[in-house]
Amino acid sequence: MDWLARLGASTLESLSALGRATQVLFGAVIAKPQPVKHFPLVVKQMYVVGVQSLLIIIVSGLFIGMVMALQGYTILVDYGAEGSLGPMVALSLLRELGPVVTALLFAGRAGSALTAEIGLMKATEQLSSLEMMAIDPLRRIIAPRLWAGIISMPMLALIFSAVGILGGHLVGVDWLGVDAGSYWSIMQATVEWNEDVLNGVIKSAVFALVVTWISVFKGYDAVPTSEGISKATTETVVYSSLAVLGLDFVLTALMFGIN
Amino acid sequence: MNSRKTELLVGAFVAMAIAAALMLAIHVANQGMESNGETYRLYAKFDNIGGLKERSAVKVGGVTIGRVDSIRLDPSDFTPVVEMTISKQYMEFPETSSVAVLTSGLLGEQYIGFTPGFSFDGIENLQDGDYIEDTKSALVLEDLIGQFLFGRDSE
Incomplete structure (x- = not known):
């Protein structure tokens, strides 16, 4: 009977965590938004989560594009199809790697920082002080960070894909000698704006919501001790990565699966 | 900061x-084409469309003039009907034009090759919603091999 009780307890705990997370999301986003008053806060947070993530996004985008061109070339050249290098690099970046790798990097770079920051605010009772001053911490602290993440990540994913395609061009055309005309023109003939680019942006927006939501909730819900914050930060990265990879399969099946 | x-x-x-x-x-x-420009629709019935897909290109001499919008089966005679959206830039095709399902390269994707016909008196231009009568189906490799084998038998 003991294991049954434990199962029940953990189910109840997960359900109540889900409920608290939804409360945080609603309190931060849905309940009485003040876009004008909070816009400067969002800009400041976009600097923290967006601009400061640019370097890692650009560098990894460049190298992933370069590696894909190198790997793709060695296989495609056997079939005399190295002209298809462009669409291969562009489609895999726009549809999968751009949104997914950006979300994983974002969870590691910005998500963990958000959790630690909010967790420490809770541990040092800054959140309670705000409440004592009749300022809702959900709207003053959580909402700007949530919006900044949701706005920043699709933009980061677009930059990632664009830089990756340029990296593929660098290796494929400038180094390995694929014809520049066929690299771009076959890419243009294959890639569709709605089908590929826009679906990638939608994917990225979903990942952005999930990753930022998990990050701010884990910080807000952290046990206010040094141990609790470190646990919450780890959980942010683990849960975000799992959620992104799992959701990616579902979204891919919905967007590209049935043809 | x-x-x-x-x-x-x-x-x-x-x-x-x-x-x-x-x-x-x-x-x-x-x-380029889909966004900035109005399109009109043409239809064509084929016996066999092979590997043609929605969004395949419609080309005149290699120049893309439109795309395949939808492919369905005519319920009355069970032949595939292909609906094409053609850019309004290219309006003046005579009714005698023909279409064929072609393949780009040996292993490439399939597209619709559009051959403009001759225009002379009494022949009107294709309008929105018209059917193109003169169509040539996709080449199916198995049929070709079959024809080749039976052709040798009869000799």
């Missing part, structure tokens, strides 16, 4: 994202 500098950097970040989106739109995706 003063707020002016923060705002500048965020502005640069947004500008960069817009530049990336523009680059993807112009250089990577073909945002």
Whole structure:
């Protein structure tokens, strides 16, 4: 009977965590938004989560594009199809790697920082002080960070894909000698704006919501001790990565699966 | 970090994202024909469309003039009907034009090859919603091999 009780307890705990997370999301986003008053806060947070993530996004985008061109070339050249290098690099970046790798990097770079920051605010009772001053911490602290993440990540994913395609061009055309005309023109003939680019942006927006939501909730819900914050930060990265990879399969099946 | 500098950097970040989106739109995706321009519809019945798909290109002499919009089966005579959207730039095709399902290269994707017909007196131009009568089906490799084998038998 003991294991049954434990199962029940953990189910109840997960359900109540889900409920608290939804409360945080609603309190931060849905309940009485003040876009004008909070816009400067969002800009400041976009600097923290967006601009400061640019370097890692650009560098990894460049190298992933370069590696894909190198790997793709060695296989495609056997079939005399190295002209298809462009669409291969562009489609895999726009549809999968751009949104997914950006979300994983974002969870590691910005998500963990958000959790630690909010967790420490809770541990040092800054959140309670705000409440004592009749300022809702959900709207003053959580909402700007949530919006900044949701706005920043699709933009980061677009930059990632664009830089990756340029990296593929660098290796494929400038180094390995694929014809520049066929690299771009076959890419243009294959890639569709709605089908590929826009679906990638939608994917990225979903990942952005999930990753930022998990990050701010884990910080807000952290046990206010040094141990609790470190646990919450780890959980942010683990849960975000799992959620992104799992959701990616579902979204891919919905967007590209049935043809 | 003063707020002016923060705002500048965020502005640069947004500008960069817009530049990336523009680059993807112009250089990577073909945002040319479908977006800026009205289209009209033509229909064609084939016996066999082979590997033709929705969004396949419609080409005249290699120039893309439109795309396949939908493919369905005519319920009355069970032949595939292909609906094509053609850019309004290319309006003046005579009724005697023909279409064929072709393959680009040996292993390439299939597209519709559009051959404009001759226009002389009494022949009108194709209008929105017209059916193109003269169609040539896709070549199916198995049929070709079959014809070749039976052709040798009869000799």
